[in-house]
Amino acid sequence: MQTHVVSAQQWEAARQQLLVKEKEMTHARDALAAERRRMPWLAVEKQYAFDGPKGKASLVDLFEGRHQLIVYRAFFEPGVFGWPEHACRGCSMVADQVAHLAHLNARDTTLAFVSRAPQADIARLKARMGWEMIPWYTVTDSFDADFGVGEWHGTNVFFRDGSKLYRTYFINNRGDEQMGGTWNYLDITPLGRQEVWEDSPEGYPQTPTYKWWNWHDSYVEGAAPDKRWVEVSDAGEAAFRKEQAGAKS
Incomplete structure (x- = not known):
């Protein structure tokens, strides 16, 4: 392993030089999130049905009464490597990264996972892996195919206005790598972090x-x-x- 050992002053100078680029990246990320908050919405006209731990559930039910819903499609079902003991290794990595959901919930946002495995298997997997906190539903219809996650993982974002539902954003591939933290989840929602420093459309909630x-x-x-x-x-x-x-x- 090649290393370049310097004095404390030289190390701090190098850090400050790199910090300029890091701040530029942070500002660019904030600007991108601001653009997401201005994305057009797609009305969800079709009715979708899921199985949940309490029985049948609609897409509206997945919101748990909140206005924003983030849905990650995890591959846990017959035919997936690891079945029936484990979910997909990549999807399991995502689940392991999920921060405490109370913080998302406090921003009027619900996170849910969906798979095609039966609820009994999902409950067993959650208990084994320590994922009891994550609401996890069974897909029973074309939800996965309709929202781009039939053959590959991905994260969809929805907004609820009364009984009307809208798809507001979608991220997959390497975009899913950064998911799990509260801030990254909020940054892909239409309302964002809802803090006063954000560049949001007029009338959006901010504290x-x-x-x-x-x-x-x-x-x-x-x-x-x-x-x-x-x-x-x-x-x-x-x-x-x-x-x-x-x-x-």
């Missing part, structure tokens, strides 16, 4: 940055931001802005 964050076992619907956390996050942001200003001067 002060950081203030909605909470411990995953402490979210309470409709609760005001915790006063102490507001103070802590304000102080942290002020220190960050001061550091940035000093670096530019």
Whole structure:
């Protein structure tokens, strides 16, 4: 292994040089997410049926009462390598990356996995792999073929306006590699992270940055931001802005 060992000052200079490019990439990613929030929507006219742990479910049911739904098509079914003990290795890697869903739910967003395996097998797999938190449904009709995930994995995003459903985005191939984290999931939704710094269309919901964050076992619907956390996050942001200003001067 070839290495280039330098002094602490040289190392910091190299880091700062690379940081310029990293910030450019971050800003480009934010701009791309802003474009996603302006994507046209496709009305979902067809009725779809799934099997769930509580019985039959419609696509509307998968939202669990929220406005945004992210659906990952995982390959777990007869004929897939690993069946019946395991799901596809790649899909299993995706499932292993999923962060605690309370944070997504707090942003009016539901994540669900779908496969063609029966519910009994899905329940067994979730228990074995520690994926009990992920809502996981059985596809019973043409949902996978209709939304581009009949032969390959992919992530579809939907929005619910009352009983009307819309497909708002789709990502697959290497795009699925980054999925699992709360921020990456929110960045592919039509409403985004819903924070005031985002470039979103007028009228989209937005709240002060950081203030909605909470411990995953402490979210309470409709609760005001915790006063102490507001103070802590304000102080942290002020220190960050001061550091940035000093670096530019």
